Amino acid sequence: MPRPIISPSVLASDFGNLTAECKRMMKHGAEWLHMDVMDGHFVPNLTMGAPILSCVHKGVPGIFMDCHMMVSEPERWVNDIADAGGALYCFHLEATSNPVSLINAIHDRNMKAGVAISPDTPSSAITDEIGAAADMLLVMTVYPGRGGQKFLERCVPKVAELRARFPDKDIEVDGGVGPKTVDACAEAGSNVIVAGTAIFGSDEPEKVIATLRSAVETAQARH
Numbered sequence: 001m002p003r004p005i006i007s008p009s010v011l012a013s014d015f016g017n018l019t020a021e022c023k024r025m026m027k028h029g030a031e032w033l034h035m036d037v038m039d040g041h042f043v044p045n046l047t048m049g050a051p052i053l054s055c056v057h058k059g060v061p062g063i064f065m066d067c068h069m070m071v072s073e074p075e076r077w078v079n080d081i082a083d084a085g086g087a088l089y090c091f092h093l094e095a096t097s098n099p100v101s102l103i104n105a106i107h108d109r110n111m112k113a114g115v116a117i118s119p120d121t122p123s124s125a126i127t128d129e130i131g132a133a134a135d136m137l138l139v140m141t142v143y144p145g146r147g148g149q150k151f152l153e154r155c156v157p158k159v160a161e162l163r164a165r166f167p168d169k170d171i172e173v174d175g176g177v178g179p180k181t182v183d184a185c186a187e188a189g190s191n192v193i194v195a196g197t198a199i200f201g202s203d204e205p206e207k208v209i210a211t212l213r214s215a216v217e218t219a220q221a222r223h
């Protein structure tokens with residue numbers, strides 16, 4: 001079973017102090033930082049791109065940037081994100097017609113490749129070929145585009161379907177995940193937990209990170 005990983009979503013952080021916020025989360029035990037790249041086209045919001053990621057990468061030694069590309073034409077940004085220090089490039093399946101060649105292009109730039117599905121996309125859209133080529137599968141538990149939304153419980157069965165088909169892959173959940181909703185995700189087989197509001201909105205983020213990790217450990221010990 002792949003190891004538990006907590007990836008705080010920086011969308012909920014103090015953007016004016018992004019570098020310091022990332023360092024703070026790593027000090028509190030976060031393995032990855034979830035960098036929400038939005039282009040104002042695939043989703044209505046605009047956030048950040050390669051220049052900001054590059055600054056963060058230079059300012060935070062050892063950071064693993066889990067780049068969630070909520071963008072149209074994800075093929076366009078592979079080189080820029082790789083040059084900026086991205087460690088994982090996760091694109092939306094809905095945004096491309098050639099996912100396997102995109103995964104190959106990501107691997108050619110020495111990044112891990114993730115494939116995300118939005119709430120209305122079934123797990124079957126991730127074919128055996130796509131799933132085998134990818135390093136990580138992301139099941140969105142809110143509609144992509146903004147933080148602080150309500151967790152969509154109806155997305156959880158997709159995690160279990162994907163875990164049954166891909167026992168060795170990282171499976172990430174993102175959107176409305178926190179101490180109250182993580183158990184369902186972990187029980188279904190998710191090992192990579194993204195949380196924004198639940199972590200950055202807490203006075204004790206280190207405790208929230210520990211709780212999220214312990215939920216995954218407990219579920220993995222049961223299976």
Ligand SMILES: O=C(CO)[C@@H](O)[C@H](O)COP(=O)(O)O
Pocket residue numbers: 009011012034036068142143144145146147148149174175176177194195196197198
């Ligand atoms: O990418 C997204 C939303 O598009 C997520 O990463 C959210 O930003 C997670 O935030 P919370 O729902 O945990 O507040």
